[in-house]
Amino acid sequence: MWIALSYACWGISIVLALWMLFDWFKVDTTYSEGVLTSSREGELEAVSEKHRI
Amino acid sequence: MTVAVETAGTAVNGGDRVSLLRVLGPAHVWALGVGIVLVGEFTGWNFSADKGGTLAALIVCWVVGLLYTSVAMIDSEVTSTVAAAGGQYAQAKHIVGPLMAFNVALFLVFAYTMLEVSDAILLGDTIVAKAGIDGLTHNSFIAATIVVLAWLNYRGVLMTLNVNFVITAIAYVSIVILFFSVSPWTQGAVLKLNELVTPGNALPYGWIGVIAAFQFGIWYYLGIEGTTQAAEEVRSPARSLPYGTMAGMITLLIAAAMTWYVCASLMPWEYLGITPYPLWDAGKLTGSPLLENLLFVATLLAAIASANGCINDAARAWFSLGRDRYLPSWFSAVHPKYRTPYRSILFLLPIALAFAFIADLNQAITFSILSGVLQYTFMSINIMMFRKKWPLGSIRRGYTHPFHPLPAIVLFCLCVVTYFAIFLGFGSQLIAMIAFYFLISVWFHFYRYKFVRRGDQFSMPWPKPQGY
Numbered sequence: 368m369w370i371a372l373s374y375a376c377w378g379i380s381i382v383l384a385l386w387m388l389f390d391w392f393k394v395d396t397t398y399s400e401g402v403l404t405s406s407r408e409g410e411l412e413a414v415s416e417k418h419r420i
Numbered sequence: 421m422t423v424a425v426e427t428a429g430t431a432v433n434g435g436d437r438v439s440l441l442r443v444l445g446p447a448h449v450w451a452l453g454v455g456i457v458l459v460g461e462f463t464g465w466n467f468s469a470d471k472g473g474t475l476a477a478l479i480v481c482w483v484v485g486l487l488y489t490s491v492a493m494i495d496s497e498v499t500s501t502v503a504a505a506g507g508q509y510a511q512a513k514h515i516v517g518p519l520m521a522f523n524v525a526l527f528l529v530f531a532y533t534m535l536e537v538s539d540a541i542l543l544g545d546t547i548v549a550k551a552g553i554d555g556l557t558h559n560s561f562i563a564a565t566i567v568v569l570a571w572l573n574y575r576g577v578l579m580t581l582n583v584n585f586v587i588t589a590i591a592y593v594s595i596v597i598l599f600f601s602v603s604p605w606t607q608g609a610v611l612k613l614n615e616l617v618t619p620g621n622a623l624p625y626g627w628i629g630v631i632a633a634f635q636f637g638i639w640y641y642l643g644i645e646g647t648t649q650a651a652e653e654v655r656s657p658a659r660s661l662p663y664g665t666m667a668g669m670i671t672l673l674i675a676a677a678m679t680w681y682v683c684a685s686l687m688p689w690e691y692l693g694i695t696p697y698p699l700w701d702a703g704k705l706t707g708s709p710l711l712e713n714l715l716f717v718a719t720l721l722a723a724i725a726s727a728n729g730c731i732n733d734a735a736r737a738w739f740s741l742g743r744d745r746y747l748p749s750w751f752s753a754v755h756p757k758y759r760t761p762y763r764s765i766l767f768l769l770p771i772a773l774a775f776a777f778i779a780d781l782n783q784a785i786t787f788s789i790l791s792g793v794l795q796y797t798f799m800s801i802n803i804m805m806f807r808k809k810w811p812l813g814s815i816r817r818g819y820t821h822p823f824h825p826l827p828a829i830v831l832f833c834l835c836v837v838t839y840f841a842i843f844l845g846f847g848s849q850l851i852a853m854i855a856f857y858f859l860i861s862v863w864f865h866f867y868r869y870k871f872v873r874r875g876d877q878f879s880m881p882w883p884k885p886q887g888y
Contacts, residue, residue: 369551376564383571384769390574391766394755403753405437406743408504408652408879 440505441759443578444654449647449664451585452732454671455725456535456643458591461679462699462719463542464639464785470693471636471845472629474684475622477692479630480637481676483834488641490831491796492669493821494803496662499648500818502880503657505761506740507648507733508795508802513744514880515806518872520798522746522864523857527795528649528737533768534788535643536730537775540565541784543723546697550716562776569728570769573735576758577653584728587721592675594718595699599678602685602706610706611685621689634834634841638789640676643726644668645795649733658818731765731772738764744877746868786846790853793838800832809885 394403469477495508504510509528513521543565544558572580602610623629647665654660683698686705695701703715739761742751755762775784807824821827842850 369547369553369556372547373556373560376560380560380563380567383567387571387574387766391762394757394762398756400750400753402438402756404743404749406439406752406754407437408506408510408740408743408877 438754438756438759440652440754440761441577442653442655444581444650444660445656446654446660446664446667447585448578448581449650449654449660450668450671451581451588451725452650452729453644453647453665453668454592455584455588456532456646456729456733457641457668457672457726458588458675459539459542459722459726460639460642461595461675462591462722463696464636464642465676465679466636466683466692466695466698467639468633468636468693469684469689471625471841472631472633473622473624474617474689474692476625476630476633477637477689478680478684480633481640481680484634484637484640485673485676487796487831487834487838488644488672489669490827490834491645491799492665493827494799494831495645495648496665496819497817497821498803498806499651499661499665500658501815503651503654503661504740504879505649505652505736507651507737508645508799509737509740510651511648511802511806512798513877514882515802515809516798518746518869518877519861519865522741522868523861524795524798525737525741525746526857526860527791527798529734529768531788531791531795532643532646532730532734532737533772534775534784534791536566536727536734536772537779538781538784538788539723539727539730540772540776541779541781542696543720543727545781546700546716546719546723549697559777563773565724565727566731566769566772566776569724569731570765572728573731573765574755574758574760574762576760577650577732580728580732581650584725588725591718591722591725592671594714595675595678598699598703598706598711598715599682601708601711602682604678604681607685611682613681613685616686616688617684624689631837632841632844634838635789635845638792638838639785641669641672642789642792643729644672645799646729646733649736652736658816662819731768734768735761735764738768745872746864783849786842786849787853790842790846790850793835793842794853794857796831797835800828800835803828809887810882811886814886815882 465477468480498511499507502511502514506525509521509525512524540562541558544561547561548556548558572583604611607614644665647661647668651657651661679699683692683702686702692698697719700715700719703711739752741747742749751764751767753763804825812820
């Protein structure tokens with residue numbers, strides 16, 4: 368049973384790794400670099416916090 | 421998850437920025453912090469008994485508990501104000517400066533990646549020990565742990581931390597069940613503390629053994645500060661982060677005390693100090709197959725929860741470095757559907773696998789501890805500068821820690837003691853790591869910093885600091 372579990376672990380690892388690589392390729396070819404890297408730090412704070420006491 | 425994905429889609433189609441999702445609450449913060457740490461009760465802390473005896477393991481449990489309570493209080497105050505992914509990195513950037521921030525981010529990435537590696541090795545070794553079959557190696561279990569958890573992190577933070585909450589709670593409850601199953605209120609029936617810990621063997625190496633035990637005493641709580649990495653993804657950072665972090669610290673103090681009491685009452689210090697599975701062994705020693713199997717499963721779950729939280733935190737620290745161009749901005753990409761730092765997760769995945777396959781467990785743990793202690797040293801200095809530049813009343817704080825500057829001084833002093841303890845056991849690794857951080861700092865200062873957009877990196881709408 369443990370040997371079978373070991374092979375199953377290799378199988379799951381390979382399948383999920385390939386899925387992530389495929390999704391990575393799909394996303395990078397679908398969206399522009401500008402959109403993907405558009406996140407900015409502190410956006411919520413800039414909108415909602417004035418820091419006036 | 422459905423809500424998260426729909427929101428993400430709207431963001432992209434509407435031409436807005438793609439950013440991390442604010443979907444987490446205090447329970448997720450607790451799950452992240454305690455999830456990373458709880459594995460330390462299942463292995464790691466007990467090596468302090470090898471350094472200084474069973475009583476030394478108890479002394480460092482409380483003293484290091486004081487260190488981490490200071491960490492949790494200081495972290496809660498600063499993070500409730502600097503609510504950004506990267507946690508301590510973002511704090512350092514705003515309060516100390518870019519070079520400190522770059523170093524702190526590397527401390528974070530190393531501490532969490534090496535802890536993830538240690539967790540995966542522990543899980544593999546535990547399964548191999550349970551199976552007891554010749555020819556079965558831990559490699560497949562290590563690979564599955566790291567890849568499956570990376571996939572989970574890739575698919576979204578909400579599901580990742582929901583899973584962490586459930587498995588951390590199960591592992592924690594198993595410690596509670598073990599504690600009450602051995603009749604902790606009576607000695608002699610199952611527990612034999614007064615026979616196993618005597619004045620003659622309580623501190624076999626004297627007080628220097630207590631100092632040496634600090635190195636592994638860190639394992640009782642290592643990683644609780646990881647809660648701050650969720651700052652950009654919690655719905656209410658000013659409330660959730662202090663609440664989740666402090667609740668996590670209280671939970672861990674209780675778990676540490678129960679763990680020490682049961683293990684010290686069942687195993688002699690000579691064995692307790694070298695076994696890789698103190699709680700699983702405690703389950704076996706009760707003679708109950710149910711407890712033995714429960715603690716075996718709990719050991720696996722604790723390792724999985726820790727590795728899961730570490731992947732989450734290391735990826736966010738790396739992502740933050742990319743977003744500020746401290747590293748190539750390519751790393752700052754956010755998945756438009758799952759809203760996770762997917763390139764950072766994928767980049768760190770083969771690194772963790774490589775270390776897990778080639779590194780020794782002790783070396784991985786030591787790298788993690790060293791990076792953690794460097795980070796705590798920074799935190800003690802950081803809070804002093806924070807209170808000086810932005811005193812109480814000048815800026816909105818979600819939480820204000822009491823007795824300032826006492827926690828910062830206590831934290832700094834205990835870090836110095838821990839450096840000495842690490843030097844006693846792993847002096848060459850300590851010197852090698854300090855040299856590494858020095859060289860990488862030189863590289864950042866003279867080469868990398870010219871790529872940073874200096875005006876963009878300070879994002880908090882704070883007033884000018886006092887004295888500037």
